[in-house]
Amino acid sequence: MSTRITTIYRVKAEPATIEARARGIAVEQSVEMPVEPIDDPFVLENILGQVEEITEIAPGDYEVRIGLASITTGYDAAQFINMILGNTSLQDGITLVDAIFPADIVTAFGGPNHGLEGFRSRVKAKGALSATALKPQGTPPATLARLAYDIALGGIDYIKDDHGLADQSYAPFAARVPMIAEAVSKAGAKTGIATRYLPSLNGNLDKMRAQIALARECGIDGVLIAPMLCGFSQFQTIKAENPDFLFMTHPSMAGGPMAPAFFFGKLMRLMGSDASIFANYGGRFGYSPELCHQIASLCLEEVQGQKPCVPVPAGGMELKRVPELLNFFGTGVILLIGGSLLSAKQKITAETAKFCDAVRNFS
Template sequence: MNDDVPAWIRATYLVSAAADEIDAVARGLATEQSVEMPLDAITDRRVLDEVAGRVEAVAERAPGCYAVTLSLAAETVGNETAQLLNMLFGNCSLHDAVRLVEVELPQALLASFSGPRLGIDGLRQLCGAGDRPLTCTALKPQGLGAAALAALCERFALAGLDFVKDDHGLADQVAAPFAERVAACQAAVERANERTGGSTRYVPSLVGSPRTLTRQARLARDLGVRAVLVAPSLIGLGAFRELVDEDLDGMAVLAHPAYAGAARVDPPLLLGGLFRLLGADATIFPNVGGRFSYSAERCGAIAEQARRPWAHLAPCLPVPAGGMTPDRAGEMIGAYGNDVMLLIGGALLAAGDRLDHEARRFVTAVADAGA
């Protein structure tokens, strides 16, 4: 170990502090996120030189707000996702004034992550979409039985949607148990595809403890499912990566942002960067002007982190969502370009008898705008 050049992770935090305190706060942060004890109580030279965190830069971003960049020893992480999270934002997540905004991994650590296995190209191939923007809708509301959800699924598939996903609230509930629902919806999509010659994909939501997730993944695969929805923050980022690596081979992974807002990790880093690093092929986020209050700038930054060139990692498809309507298709494609999946759920379902019409209008609007 000592023969190698030590590798360092760069982590940047936004920190609120007074000007005459920020240097001490930054040093405290470096200690908190590494050795977690006073440096002058450490007698081991190697620990001081190669393990203790260092302050690399402190830059004022706004009055009383500083970007603090630390170097954290890669050897403290090993190859475990939960431990990476621990070193990046374990204890300092408890400081209200600290927010994690940027992470740069050294090459050897980065190489240990596979990232998206299908990526944007693989998602396109899965639904035979060429290079136009992709479409997605959601099966709702929870509480419906499996047959009702499958009937809805079939109508969306007949309308030509690319992906029909479970509402993220659908789990293994009595009203529509997982096994029954997934079998019914997958069969419905296959029937529709046979009629249309299309390639709509049903995307069941996997949620539960790690062993439940493994069971659900195997069941879905056995039924012919090729894409799944998972909320990494809900199941834990380490569980997410393990699920992707061990149980979802060849299946596309759509990441859902549920519970992601609970920690103060900057949304572009978490939803765009970390979810991609851990294997999300597409990442759903609340688009500007919908039910949530994300700004255009934040949404653009999420898409940027998802798609930017990043070592060997395939790009991850941005999926702006959360109260969108077919009328906004052109505007959204203007903002994100063709490498995007538009997800419209409630607005189609609210159309009642005109659901099939609205679904087709959505499909056509996207095809036209992306041409």
């Protein structure tokens, strides 16, 4: 008997059709063919999806729980995504809202290698953490390095590449990363704060391996990665090969028929995100405070021995919001400030210091 992942979908359907609809999902996400001609008892008992429960939330709106056999994932992360949502992503009126992972799935993917404790200990902090991103793309490496130096002088904990910094001609990874790493390290020697630089990995597996090897040579011990761009198998591999690295995950391309709370709070954590960036409320994305609170709680709560993943609310962060946001999220958080810091221009070191002080001195 295989263990089963309980996948939970929200389904819009006429009351008369919901049972057939639920069976349809169970079939689509497992054998993907009519059940009648299947005569192999192994397939019927151990592979075919099972409708576990149908609950009416409101008229025409249902929660459907399906049991999907863990062995169908082959314990590969991309195949796992294929099995829990795959073809059903093409159906109108269905969202994957949650899933319950059996122990073998948790063991296979393993969750964060470091999580909150890792993000704190690298910079010798105990409370909330500060972070920013190097922008805009199009800026040459020397200018990015100078910007990183000025920000690091303000005492920030983490500086990441903007997710738009990939391997473009105007600032190739191999030219950019050593210069920025050196600049951040030089500033850290002055401030006494071990500011960390998280470069953004991109491209195929060969390229990511070369990038992380180069980062390692530069004394870097954490990176930014966007699993929906590179694929979850590639993230799984890079994480397994670099158990000493911190992985901050980026939400690019995460829109779609997967509920954000599940995606950012559970799936990213299961797959090994040490810190999961998501769209903060009150910024330029439409996430509600309730949703952000739910994501943060899921990232941090005790669950099946997985280390806590740091929630990273981002998008529209400003200095004046620091107390509000730390009251709201608590101190198990990284506050990621972007554009509003960069707007300080020549005063960026001083503005960064104000932001970091506000984060560090919150109580």
